[in-house]
Amino acid sequence: MIISTTVNFRDYGLKHAEEKAELTAEVLKTGLTSHMVNGMMDHREFFLNEIGNLHNISELWVARSPTVIKQYGEGFNNETPRDNIDKRVLLSGEKKSITTETPSKSFLRVTIPFVASEYGNPNCMQCHNAKEGEVLGVVSMIMDTTDIRSSSFKTILYNVAITFLVIILVFIVINRFIKPYVSIFYSIKNVMHETYRGNYGARVKVYANQESSSVARLLNEMLQKLQTTFEELDKKVYIFIKNKNYVKDSDPLKNINDTIDRLSDIYKFKQTIENDKxxxxxxxxxxxxxxxxxxxxxxxxxxxxxxxxxxxxxxxxxxxxxxxxxxxxxxxxxxxxxxxxxxxxxxxxxxxxxxxxxxxxxxxxxxxxxxxxxxxxxxxxxxxxxxxxxxxxxxxxxxxxxxxxxxxLMQILNTMARVDQLTGMYNRKFLDEFVDVSIPQALRAKTSYAVLMIDIDYFKMINDTYGHDIGDEAIRVVSKVIKDQIRKSDIAIRYGGEEFLALLYNCDKENILKIAEAIRIEFSKQKIQANGETFSKTLSIGCSQFPQDSESIWKCIKFADISLYKAKRDGRNQVIMFDKEMLNESDLGDSF
Incomplete structure (x- = not known):
């Protein structure tokens, strides 16, 4: 700005000097014209010298064009072209300005053409044999512009001084009134960047300005609360993480968010499985x-x-x-x-x-x-x-x-409720549930079951002779024999006391009798320990077929029981297959 101002000032001074030269040239032109009109051209040298003595004009001369020289002669010594500049202006008719600088001086050389015109006052053509627009001569002058250069230097110094004073004043104003607010803004910006990266320990710098220091303290108190809260939360939620490979992030808020996400997923999983059946x-x-x-x-x-x-x-x-x-x-x-x-x-x-x-x-x-x-x-x-x-x-x-x-636990309790604890067989409760759920499905799928009702012969005699513990042992032995002889698809049930029920899945009559006989024969081979001695017992078995004998499983169970009764009545230790003729021999015949 200082340089621009100085250059502009100097250009203005040089322009002013050029204008002065043009004015001087115009005066000179007018004066010479007056001398010519009044017939005083022989006295023009005094006039030229006087004009040349004007302030700041170091030299001044006039150069005639060839046309004027031809008409009037070369004139005085200072009326001929001195250099190429005069000659070029005589040829071109255009003004020429040249500035020359030395360490101590500065000069402006201005060469101005005199152009002939018949339209001016006076009419140049009245005295000169020239054409319209022809250059009649030039006036050259060298003007001392050292003062202008000195003024420019002074202007530079003044501008520098003023600018320096303004800068100092602005600096004082900024430092006193604006800097605290700008500084706290940048400090807040830095703290926000640190906070964004997870560093909640950064603090806003406190300045002497009352307003900015008040803002800084409030922000720092808030940041301290956030830091303390996040660190405490991070410590508390971290105890829920069992992952030993878990690497904590430097940002406690991210740690909290990750842990809460994990806990949320686990909590939803927990809620779901608690409602599973x-x-x-x-x-x-x-x-x-x-x-x-x-x-x-x-x-x-x-x-x-x-x-x-x-x-x-x-x-x-x-x-x-x-x-x-x-x-x-x-x-x-x-x-x-x-x-x-x-x-x-x-x-x-x-x-x-x-x-x-x-x-x-x-x-x-x-x-x-x-x-x-x-x-x-x-x-x-x-x-x-x-x-x-x-x-x-x-x-x-x-x-x-x-x-x-x-x-x-519920599974164990349900099993205990459906399994006989002495034999490990299913009990009557299981049978009730099985009949309610599986038998309707069996009817729809046309699945058959053979019903075997099994009873230990003279079981009461075992209890009376050896005691109930030996009776329990006999029950365990027969339950093992039944489970060993039936298939995995079959079901063994302790029906009550010494009575057992076996449901044989999709079994024809031949295989029913085969399995029943295998149970009877195998049990008769068993030796039951009792007070240092052993004894053997036999079984009676009654059989029926579902749904061939009835589409009611309960009736088939009753039919197997009737067959068992007949086996007992006919001498025990035998297998009897149900026949509808047995209903005629039973008092229950009318009920079926």
């Missing part, structure tokens, strides 16, 4: 989480019942690769995960494909129940991923633990 539903929910959330595609869940010493596969995805049902589970025995990627062939029960790896993890559901999760992987990356999410899986299984225990 059966234990298998819960296992299916866990399998769904393993597949959909943890992206596992090859795993097996096995339930180990310590009390009943049973093992049961409750879910398999893809295929079963562990012979846990036929031997001891290493993971259950050592109460820790078995990872084949750490030590190959660490479990002799695993028979997966070559190149595959497995991780078996036991989860203690209760003192009596353990859930074994076997996960099969095909490459190292997958194994590493599974190993990293095992603690997350544990969160879900731990959450499901109370529901599993509850459903398992």
């Amino acid at each position: 059966e234990l298998n539903d819960i296992y299916s929910r866990i399998a769904f989480i393993l597949k959909e959330k943890f992206k596992l595609d090859d795993f097996t869940m096995t339930e180990l019942d310590v009390v009943n010493k049973t093992k049961k596969i409750v879910y398999t995805e893809k295929k079963y690769s562990c012979d846990i049902l036929n031997g001891e589970c290493r993971a259950d025995r050592i109460h820790a995960s078995v990872d084949s990627s750490i030590f190959p062939a660490s479990c002799e029960r695993y028979y997966g494909e070559d190149g595959s790896e497995h991780i078996c993890t036991p989860y203690s559901i209760s003192n009596d129940l353990t859930l074994i999760l076997t996960i099969v992987t095909t490459n190292k990356n997958d194994t590493d991923r599974v190993r990293a999410i095992m603690s997350d899986i544990e969160d879900y299984i731990t959450t499901a633990r109370p529901a599993i225990v509850s459903k398992k």
Whole structure:
């Protein structure tokens, strides 16, 4: 700005000098014309000298054109072209200005043409033999512009001084009134950036200005509360994370959000399984989480019942690769995960494909129940991923633990309510439920059942002779014989006292008699221990067919009972198949 002002000022001074030169040239032209008109051209030298003595004009001369020289002669010494500039202006008729600078001086050379015109006053053509627009001569003058240059330098100094003073004043104003607000703005901006990155420990800088310092203190108090709250929340919610591999983020708010998301998912899972009806539903929910959330595609869940010493596969995805049902589970025995990627062939029960790896993890559901999760992987990356999410899986299984225990207890209670505790056979309650649910289905599917009513001959004599404990032993022996002789699809029920009921699935008459005879004969071979001695007993068995004899299973049971009665009456230790003629021999005939 200072340089621009100075240049403009100098240009203005030079322009003013040019205007002065033009004015001087015009005066000179007018004066020479007057001398010519008045016949005083011989006295023009004085006039020229006087004009040349004007202020700031160092030199002044007039140069005639060839036309004027031809008409009037060359004139005085200072009336001839001195240099090429005069000559060029005489030829072109255009004004020429040249500035010359030295360390101590500055000069402006101006050469102005005199152009002939018959339209002016006076008419140039009256005195000159020239054409319209022809250059009659030039006036050249050298003007001292040192003062203008000095003025420019002074102007620069003044501008610099004024600008410096303005800058100082502006700086004082900014520093006193504006800087605190700008500074606090940038400080707030920096704090916001730090907060965005999760650093809630950044604080706004406090300045001396009362208003800005008040704003800074309020913001810092708010940031301190946020930091304290987030840190406390982060500590409290972190206790819910069981994942030992979990890496906390530097941003506590992100940690809180991630943990709440995890807890929310687990809570929704918990709510869902609490409303499930059966234990298998819960296992299916866990399998769904393993597949959909943890992206596992090859795993097996096995339930180990310590009390009943049973093992049961409750879910398999893809295929079963562990012979846990036929031997001891290493993971259950050592109460820790078995990872084949750490030590190959660490479990002799695993028979997966070559190149595959497995991780078996036991989860203690209760003192009596353990859930074994076997996960099969095909490459190292997958194994590493599974190993990293095992603690997350544990969160879900731990959450499901109370529901599993509850459903398992209900399952045990339901089993106890439907199973005879002495023999392990189903009881009358199971029979009632089975008849209500399965018999209508059997009728629709045209499925048949053979009904065997089995009774120990002279059972009362056992109790009277040896005592009720030996009688119970006899009942256990006959129950074992029945279960050994019937098929897996058949059902054995303790009907009451020494009476037993067997329902044979889709069995023809020939096989009915074959199975019944096998039961009778096998029991007669059994030796029952009683006070240091042994004895044997026999069975009587009555048989009927559903729905051939009746579409009512209860009537078929009664028919089997009538057949049993006939076997007893006819000498015991025999199998009798129901015949409708028996109804005529029974007092109940009219009822059927």
